[in-house]
Amino acid sequence: MAEDKIRESLLKESKASKREKHGKILSYSAIILIVVVVVSIFLFVATRGIATFTVNKGSIIDFFTKSQWNPGATDKGGHPLIGALPMIVGSFAVTVLSAIVATPFAIAAAIYMVEISPRRGYKILQPVIELLVGIPSVVYGFVGLSVVVPFIRNHFGGTGFGILAGTLVLFVMILPTATSMSVDALRAVPRYYREASLALGATRWQTIYKVVLRAAVPGIMTAVIFGMSRAFGEALAVQMVIGNATLLPQNLVSPASTLTSILTMGMGNSVMGSVSNNALWSLALLLLLMSLLFNILVHRISKKGALH
Amino acid sequence: MAMAMTKPTEQAAGTTTQPPIIDTEDVHLFYGSNEALKGISMSFKENEITALIGPSGCGKSTYLRTLNRMNDLIPNVTIKGKVDLKGQDIYASNMDTVRLRKEVGMVFQQPNPFPFSIYDNVTYGLRIAGVKDRGRLDEAVETALRQAAIWDELKDKLHQSAMALSGGQQQRVCIARVLAVKPDVILLDEPTSALDPISSSQIENMLVELKKNYTIILVTHNMAQASRISDRTAFFLQGHLIEYNDTKTIFLNPQKKETEDYISGRFG
Numbered sequence: 158m159a160e161d162k163i164r165e166s167l168l169k170e171s172k173a174s175k176r177e178k179h180g181k182i183l184s185y186s187a188i189i190l191i192v193v194v195v196v197s198i199f200l201f202v203a204t205r206g207i208a209t210f211t212v213n214k215g216s217i218i219d220f221f222t223k224s225q226w227n228p229g230a231t232d233k234g235g236h237p238l239i240g241a242l243p244m245i246v247g248s249f250a251v252t253v254l255s256a257i258v259a260t261p262f263a264i265a266a267a268i269y270m271v272e273i274s275p276r277r278g279y280k281i282l283q284p285v286i287e288l289l290v291g292i293p294s295v296v297y298g299f300v301g302l303s304v305v306v307p308f309i310r311n312h313f314g315g316t317g318f319g320i321l322a323g324t325l326v327l328f329v330m331i332l333p334t335a336t337s338m339s340v341d342a343l344r345a346v347p348r349y350y351r352e353a354s355l356a357l358g359a360t361r362w363q364t365i366y367k368v369v370l371r372a373a374v375p376g377i378m379t380a381v382i383f384g385m386s387r388a389f390g391e392a393l394a395v396q397m398v399i400g401n402a403t404l405l406p407q408n409l410v411s412p413a414s415t416l417t418s419i420l421t422m423g424m425g426n427s428v429m430g431s432v433s434n435n436a437l438w439s440l441a442l443l444l445l446l447m448s449l450l451f452n453i454l455v456h457r458i459s460k461k462g463a464l465h
Numbered sequence: 466m467a468m469a470m471t472k473p474t475e476q477a478a479g480t481t482t483q484p485p486i487i488d489t490e491d492v493h494l495f496y497g498s499n500e501a502l503k504g505i506s507m508s509f510k511e512n513e514i515t516a517l518i519g520p521s522g523c524g525k526s527t528y529l530r531t532l533n534r535m536n537d538l539i540p541n542v543t544i545k546g547k548v549d550l551k552g553q554d555i556y557a558s559n560m561d562t563v564r565l566r567k568e569v570g571m572v573f574q575q576p577n578p579f580p581f582s583i584y585d586n587v588t589y590g591l592r593i594a595g596v597k598d599r600g601r602l603d604e605a606v607e608t609a610l611r612q613a614a615i616w617d618e619l620k621d622k623l624h625q626s627a628m629a630l631s632g633g634q635q636q637r638v639c640i641a642r643v644l645a646v647k648p649d650v651i652l653l654d655e656p657t658s659a660l661d662p663i664s665s666s667q668i669e670n671m672l673v674e675l676k677k678n679y680t681i682i683l684v685t686h687n688m689a690q691a692s693r694i695s696d697r698t699a700f701f702l703q704g705h706l707i708e709y710n711d712t713k714t715i716f717l718n719p720q721k722k723e724t725e726d727y728i729s730g731r732f733g
């Protein structure tokens with residue numbers, strides 16, 4: 158009798174294990190939902206984006222090498238005019254240039270905040286960074302439009318719209334993220350590296366320059382790539398200052414365009430399923446693949462650079 | 466407190482005519498208002514190994530770090546008294562800490578090689594001093610690694626990361642890194658406490674070998690280590706130097722009761 162009871166209670170699920178089961182089901186379904194959403198977004202963008210080349214007979218080589226963008230029209234061979242080179246060049250130009258300009262500032266600010274004056278640096282720069290992160294991109298674009306563009310027009314000629322204006326606006330936009338990630342990278346360098354360096358007769362600058370920065374290189378690279386990925390994907394602010402001309406940029410002050418700016422400009426003006434619409438999806442697919450690439454790079458670097 | 470008043474026994478210390486390489490007098494050190502060193506007077510002779518022993522928190526590391534001014538890096542530290550290196554006050558306002566630390570090298574408790582190659586680790590001190598000549602750097606690496614008794618093990622992988630070495634190898638690379646700068650004095654703060662017995666004894670043998678050319682000051686919790694390799698031993702307790710004498714005398718015939726109690730394991 159008693160034995161049966163014990164067996165029964167052992168075989169019956171306890172309350173705790175039941176609850177664990179419920180929790181598991183809940184979190185698994187949440188994960189599945191997320192995966193489904195991500196995969197379907199990707200598939201959606203991909204099928205549309207690829208349709209330009211399969212259904213509409215666009216040439217993928219033209220897409221990457223030609224500079225005539227007028228998807229509604231066709232060339233002599235009947236292929237739609239989908240030369241995206243100006244946008245590709247524009248996107249990479251503003252991304253790389255703004256990262257090049259932002260990196261030294263981010264590193265300098267991070268050194269100040271971590272190595273030179275941690276207390277004051279933290280008090281002054283931290284709120285500034287948080288503020289800059291919180292400003293919506295339309296505000297950056299507006300300031301760019303009303304301050305940066307006229308400034309460039311007056312000092313460098315041209316209309317003021319172009320890669321240079323885009324670069325300057327993006328520089329300010331990615332600076333806070335790049336700075337705070339660089340700060341994290343410097344903070345992660347163990348104190349005993351600094352001590353060892355100083356004990357060998359290094360000055361403070363030599364220690365920062367030769368040990369701390371060198372040990373923080375992977376973290377700083379991650380910060381820069383993160384900034385680039387943000388710059389590459391930024392649409393609104395860039396669109397407001399770059400001029401949106403689908404021409405190959407001849408210089409930094411002539412109107413140009415980026416993948417994102419043409420995408421946002423064209424979105425409302427095309428019918429779902431039309432060639433013009435599909436061509437925009439091709440731009441979106443390229444953006445998606447690029448941000449995937451940025452993410453992979455970040456993971457690679459942070460894995461490789463992890464300090465023991 | 467009677468203990469605070471007693472002067473360390475110094476009779477054995479003054480037997481040679483050679484002036485000490487380091488001479489400290491009445492050194493007090495405060496962390497904020499906490500007095501961690503309460504008047505330490507002791508001197509170190511060239512080409513000897515001196516062991517600093519004492520229970521945890523008695524001020525051994527603090528004292529060691531006053532000798533190359535590493536305590537300067539800690540905020541709110543006040544130091545009083547005199548520390549002379551070869552007759553020169555290292556706390557004088559015109560003292561260059563960069564030069565001082567090249568003459569008084571330091572090895573830490575945890576092996577702390579830079580996340581660079583072995584070669585870059587060992588040449589670090591020279592490179593920051595402006596040495597660029599490849600031949601000179603190569604030669605310095607070989608000499609330093611030989612002195613640290615690890616050349617044969619590492620000569621084929623000088624350009625691999627030092628982080629991939631074992632703890633004992635890392636510590637010897639750290640010692641080589643100090644030796645490459647050619648200091649006069651080497652301070653070691655429990656250099657073997659994180660290592661296995663075999664690595665420890667390799668480092669002990671190396672230190673005995675090194676003492677021919679260097680003055681070595683070693684903090685250790687390992688009584689056997691102190692008695693095996695040191696020429697003289699200083700016993701610290703609660704910020705005081707209780708007894709300082711030939712290692713033999715300290716271990717076989719201590720003059721102070723506190724020393725005897727500590728050595729025989731009755732406290733600490």
Ligand SMILES: Nc1ncnc2c1ncn2[C@@H]1O[C@H](COP(=O)(O)OP(=O)(O)OP(=O)(O)O)[C@@H](O)[C@H]1O
Pocket residue numbers: 496499501519520521522523524525526527528539
């Ligand atoms: N950075 C610091 N700030 C404040 N107090 C400190 C600091 N470092 C050490 N102290 C204090 O100074 C005293 C001496 O410490 P010290 O590290 O010199 O002892 P130690 O003899 O080396 O001990 P251990 O054998 O554990 O290494 C201790 O009371 C410790 O709490």
Ligand SMILES: [Mg+2]
Pocket residue numbers: 525526527654
């Ligand atoms: Mg200590």
